[in-house]
Amino acid sequence: MSIKNGARLRVLVSLGLLGVLVGSLVVGCGKSSPSTTSPQSTSKATSSAPASSTTTTTKPATTSAATTAKPTTTSAPPTSSANRQQQLEAAAQKEGKITFWTSFGTLADTYLAPFKKKYPWLQVEVWQATNEPIGQKFMAEAQVGTHTADVLGLSEEVALAIPASLYGKYEWPNTTDWPATSKQKDGLYLRSHMNPMGPTFNTNLAGANPPKKWDDLKNPAWKGKAVAATDSEEAPLMTALIWGQPGQPAWDKSFAYWQELFTTLQPKTTTGYTPPTKLLGAGEYYLFVYDSGAVALREMMTSKLPIALLPDVIPAKPSVLALPKDTPHPNAARLFLDYMTSPEGATLFSNTMYSISMSPSAANSEPNKVISEKGIKLFVVTADQMSKENMKKSGDFWRKLLGL
Amino acid sequence: MGNTRADHWISGKLRVASKGKNQFSILFISGILLGVFVIFPLALLILNSFREVGLGELGLSFRNLTLGNYITAYSESRTWKMLWDTFIFAAGTMVVAFVVGGVMAFLVERTDAPWRRVSYGMMFIPLIIPGMLLSISWIFLLSPNIGIINKLWMSMGFTDPILSAYSMPMMWWVQGIIESPLTFLLLGSALRRMDPALEEAATTAGATRFKSLTRVTLKLMAPTLAGVALLQFVRALEAMDTPLIIGLNAGIKVFSTNILLALNNQFPPDYGLGFAYSMTLIVLTAVGLFVYSSIMRQSDKYAVITGKGYRPQIIHLGRWKVLAACFQALFAIVAVALPLAVLVWMSLLPNFAIPSREALADISLQNYASVVFRPDMALALKNTVIVGICVAFGVMVVSLLLSWVVFHMKIRGGKILDGLAFMPYAIPSIAMAVAFLALFLSFKNPIYNTVWILVIAYIVRFLPYGTRFTNAGLVQIKKEMEEAAVTSGAKFRKIFVHIIGPLMKPILIGGGLYVLVLSIKTFPMAVILSSPQNIILSVKVWWMWSDGKFGEVSALAVMIILALSIITFLGGTDKLSQQK
Numbered sequence: 001m002s003i004k005n006g007a008r009l010r011v012l013v014s015l016g017l018l019g020v021l022v023g024s025l026v027v028g029c030g031k032s033s034p035s036t037t038s039p040q041s042t043s044k045a046t047s048s049a050p051a052s053s054t055t056t057t058t059k060p061a062t063t064s065a066a067t068t069a070k071p072t073t074t075s076a077p078p079t080s081s082a083n084r085q086q087q088l089e090a091a092a093q094k095e096g097k098i099t100f101w102t103s104f105g106t107l108a109d110t111y112l113a114p115f116k117k118k119y120p121w122l123q124v125e126v127w128q129a130t131n132e133p134i135g136q137k138f139m140a141e142a143q144v145g146t147h148t149a150d151v152l153g154l155s156e157e158v159a160l161a162i163p164a165s166l167y168g169k170y171e172w173p174n175t176t177d178w179p180a181t182s183k184q185k186d187g188l189y190l191r192s193h194m195n196p197m198g199p200t201f202n203t204n205l206a207g208a209n210p211p212k213k214w215d216d217l218k219n220p221a222w223k224g225k226a227v228a229a230t231d232s233e234e235a236p237l238m239t240a241l242i243w244g245q246p247g248q249p250a251w252d253k254s255f256a257y258w259q260e261l262f263t264t265l266q267p268k269t270t271t272g273y274t275p276p277t278k279l280l281g282a283g284e285y286y287l288f289v290y291d292s293g294a295v296a297l298r299e300m301m302t303s304k305l306p307i308a309l310l311p312d313v314i315p316a317k318p319s320v321l322a323l324p325k326d327t328p329h330p331n332a333a334r335l336f337l338d339y340m341t342s343p344e345g346a347t348l349f350s351n352t353m354y355s356i357s358m359s360p361s362a363a364n365s366e367p368n369k370v371i372s373e374k375g376i377k378l379f380v381v382t383a384d385q386m387s388k389e390n391m392k393k394s395g396d397f398w399r400k401l402l403g404l
Numbered sequence: 405m406g407n408t409r410a411d412h413w414i415s416g417k418l419r420v421a422s423k424g425k426n427q428f429s430i431l432f433i434s435g436i437l438l439g440v441f442v443i444f445p446l447a448l449l450i451l452n453s454f455r456e457v458g459l460g461e462l463g464l465s466f467r468n469l470t471l472g473n474y475i476t477a478y479s480e481s482r483t484w485k486m487l488w489d490t491f492i493f494a495a496g497t498m499v500v501a502f503v504v505g506g507v508m509a510f511l512v513e514r515t516d517a518p519w520r521r522v523s524y525g526m527m528f529i530p531l532i533i534p535g536m537l538l539s540i541s542w543i544f545l546l547s548p549n550i551g552i553i554n555k556l557w558m559s560m561g562f563t564d565p566i567l568s569a570y571s572m573p574m575m576w577w578v579q580g581i582i583e584s585p586l587t588f589l590l591l592g593s594a595l596r597r598m599d600p601a602l603e604e605a606a607t608t609a610g611a612t613r614f615k616s617l618t619r620v621t622l623k624l625m626a627p628t629l630a631g632v633a634l635l636q637f638v639r640a641l642e643a644m645d646t647p648l649i650i651g652l653n654a655g656i657k658v659f660s661t662n663i664l665l666a667l668n669n670q671f672p673p674d675y676g677l678g679f680a681y682s683m684t685l686i687v688l689t690a691v692g693l694f695v696y697s698s699i700m701r702q703s704d705k706y707a708v709i710t711g712k713g714y715r716p717q718i719i720h721l722g723r724w725k726v727l728a729a730c731f732q733a734l735f736a737i738v739a740v741a742l743p744l745a746v747l748v749w750m751s752l753l754p755n756f757a758i759p760s761r762e763a764l765a766d767i768s769l770q771n772y773a774s775v776v777f778r779p780d781m782a783l784a785l786k787n788t789v790i791v792g793i794c795v796a797f798g799v800m801v802v803s804l805l806l807s808w809v810v811f812h813m814k815i816r817g818g819k820i821l822d823g824l825a826f827m828p829y830a831i832p833s834i835a836m837a838v839a840f841l842a843l844f845l846s847f848k849n850p851i852y853n854t855v856w857i858l859v860i861a862y863i864v865r866f867l868p869y870g871t872r873f874t875n876a877g878l879v880q881i882k883k884e885m886e887e888a889a890v891t892s893g894a895k896f897r898k899i900f901v902h903i904i905g906p907l908m909k910p911i912l913i914g915g916g917l918y919v920l921v922l923s924i925k926t927f928p929m930a931v932i933l934s935s936p937q938n939i940i941l942s943v944k945v946w947w948m949w950s951d952g953k954f955g956e957v958s959a960l961a962v963m964i965i966l967a968l969s970i971i972t973f974l975g976g977t978d979k980l981s982q983q984k
Contacts (some may be wrong), residue, residue: 099936106947109779125936128947132459132673133932137841139460144845148853148935157671161459225549230652230665268570269652271665274952275540282756284543284550295952303755303952388672395670403482404657404665 091331097123098332102153103131104353111352115339122332131158142166147326150333159189159320160383168325174341181380182358189322192340193355196293196371196378197238198314200277204306205286213312217287218264225286226267227276230402232290237394238315242379255397261289262401269402281305297367298354309376316356316378434806438824441864445831445839453679458672462838473680490658493575494640500580501636505587507731513595515719517728525969529740531585531921532965533747534945535645537957541743542578543569544756552758570654579646581739583639587632589914594628594876596910628876630699634692635872638829641685659684667834682832689830693823751958771959780939787855788924788941791862796920798863800912803870807878808904822871829868833928836865840933853935861929866919873915877908921968
């Protein structure tokens with residue numbers, strides 16, 4: 001009898017397991033990707049903006065995002081500047097919350113302090129992650145119609161990978177005097193600030209004649225004392241752009257330069273930007289052949305590390321602010337973007353995050369001043385120049401150089 | 405009893421005792437966990453390794469199928485060099501972890517060596533320190549340019565550094581020290597439950613203590629040793645910290661480095677290529693599991709805990725106590741105190757600096773204050789406590805049930821369950837995280853974006869550890885006590901609560917502590933599954949690290965070490981007192 005029971009149980013269990021396995025596959029298979037049209041390949045934004053009169057179902061902070069309600073109505077945003085602020089505030093007060101997804105670092109509380117003070121009735125939530133997880137999660141949510149992000153702050157590379165249909169239209173009222181290069185052609189997002197990238201060196205170890213030009217880096221005395229990061233795959237593209245003509249990157253010149261630099265210096269390989277920059281400052285390396293300027297600026301300005309950026313033309317990569325199409329709190333999101341692009345918000349952001357603001361009003365922020373004082377010239381990279389093909393060509397060459 | 409008819413009858417009775425709702429629940433939960441939470445990520449990984457797939461395109465889709473990822477990953481000669489380096493790294497790490505963790509386990513659990521309680525707590529410290537920070541600490545100690553030890557050495561007139569941080573032996577050492585707590589806990593649990601009668605019989609028969617150790621104790625521990633070897637080897641294969649911080653600098657590239665570079669370090673991320681590399685880990689894990697299963701096939705013969713009592717005998721070291729004390733002191737100084745001193749030093753400074761009079765002037769508790777008063781720290785701490793406790797409890801309960809189903813109930817296909825429970829180990833975090841994201845977005849639920857999604861994800865992620873602990877523990881327990889309970893009419897729940905649970909208590913505590921620490925410091929999955937509501941400490945630490953706040957990360961690590969040392973010391977005290 002016991003054996004019979006055991007056999008029956010085994011069959012039952014086997015069937016149960018089989019069912020679960022099949023079920024799990026079915027759950028995973030029932031998905032389709034969102035439109036693969038990216039802002040880079042489209043010339044038309046397909047979204048419509050939510051409005052001040054939008055009625056949204058605001059859920060408590062602890063409610064699952066999987067059950068988030070979408071805005072129920074949409075209409076044109078307020079156009080009269082006199083009424084705009086009032087209308088936005090009234091509607092945002094009903095929404096009660098703003099969720100900012102950002103890869104801009106951990107100091108949101110500092111640069112958002114005036115915003116929180118101005119709108120104490122708004123609950124400000126910040127989700128910090130690196131760029132790829134933000135893109136991954138944003139698109140995964142969009143696929144199933146869940147929307148938890150009100151404003152995105154991320155690198156332009158990832159912004160370009162997100163389908164254009166997922167962006168909302170925003171009027172960017174505070175950016176009328178911003179340079180044309182700050183505007184994405186379809187208005188899908190705003191290039192709010194830039195992070196300089198380029199070689200950094202230890203000023204104590206560089207000696208009496210620190211490098212001033214890219215060619216100065218090919219110093220045989222620094223053999224074995226330099227470091228290169230796996231993350232710097234864009235470096236060959238950036239120098240090709242700097243040394244090329246508009247629309248014609250100088251690939252050959254760039255590749256030859258990096259090849260010669262690596263042959264001369266035989267740099268060690270590392271990963272990430274912060275640890276090697278710290279080690280550079282501590283004297284472990286003389287030169288970081290392509291560093292994150294934001295990290296370097298931060299360390300130069302806050303830690304007083306003996307490091308400096310190469311005072312030549314170096315690339316600057318824009319980061320962007322964007323409004324998702326289906327933001328759950330469209331009015332609060334607009335107030336937030338208004339603040340981030342205001343002279344006060346842009347300057348404070350630049351000073352807090354050690355990035356170069358695109359806002360003319362923030363021209364006197366500390367990082368902007370340091371760049372100017374050190375004689376560093378920034379080459380602002382455009383979205384077209386960072387095309388998938390260019391990035392791949394650059395990345396393939398870089399990985400080969402590093403033996404990866 | 406072996407595989408006799410009586411044994412089958414008792415097995416049948418055991419099944420009957422546990423049949424009905426209880427057992428079906430166990431199997432159903434096992435099926436759900438393993439079926440949905442393991443097969444789905446595994447399928448995602450395998451399928452996408454054959455796809456050209458970019459950001460936002462991961463899923464169970466058949467679009468853009470290609471063999472290109474495998475051709476890229478395995479057609480170049482440097483891949484085979486990398487595979488060889490990976491093997492060397494994994495093997496060396498395993499040896500260091502085995503020697504350090506094994507000897508410490510033996511001294512703490514089976515001998516009257518001094519400072520056993522301190523040693524027990526100390527073994528957790530390398531586990532608590534974030535791996536990246538531990539690797540950096542060793543650079544600050546042994547870099548040829550700025551290493552404190554090398555600076556001291558060269559200040560004595562030597563021209564060359566005593567050791568270089570950038571070498572394969574240092575990778576073995578650092579990673580081996582990181583892994584040694586796992587060996588310590590697994591072997592320690594098994595050693596503690598060794599039946600002294602068998603060793604005494606060997607000694608009575610004329611065997612020396614060494615012979616009794618090698619011929620009896622170690623042989624009886626074969627399942628545990630196999631489990632530890634498997635875990636350590638696979639852990640070393642997938643280790644990231646040491647290969648990235650030390651290995652890359654030394655020009656040594658291993659598989660995990662390339663997986664990380666393909667998945668995280670380039671844009672757009674090349675998921676297909678990263679997953680194609682990961683398939684090597686899956687295959688190696690499967691081979692390891694096959695060997696492990698072969699050893700476990702005759703698990704009955706390793707059972708040492710019988711109904712007659714099993715209290716292990718403490719070995720009196722006599723004059724060898726001095727040697728034992730030296731080993732413990734050496735471990736304390738080289739593996740714990742040195743990196744810990746660097747950590748404390750870093751936690752007191754705004755920036756890393758070689759010890760000097762000027763650096764001493766900069767010392768402050770600012771980093772500690774910054775950590776304590778960081779926004780959201782209270783929420784992160786609360787969430788971390790919830791996640792840590794629930795995951796530790798969940799992993800050990802599910803593991804115990806799974807191991808019992810596999811080794812005591814011996815249902816058909818049980819080994820497959822065990823294999824599936826081990827697989828999350830070899831699946832890259834990004835594949836697991838994306839799979840969980842897709843799963844919990846696919847239906848309305850109150851779990852997404854809360855701590856519970858992290859709890860579930862971590863339980864699945866850490867099952868491989870839990871099951872190695874419980875497998876090793878359960879095979880040591882003879883079924884005769886359960887059989888006696890069955891014949892006395894005990895039901896499934898009673899057998900578990902009154903027999904299996906108490907006998908497995910030390911294993912469950914040890915494994916639970918290990919999983920607790922892991923869940924506190926593991927972040928790659930949490931980064932993508934996190935939200936403003938479910939932020940946990942490890943994600944905060946990752947962000948502090950990314951922002952260059954090494955001082956604050958060090959301060960937090962020191963505080964966690966203090967807190968967990970108290971917990972483990974209390975746990976260890978309780979456990980060691982049971983030996984008396």
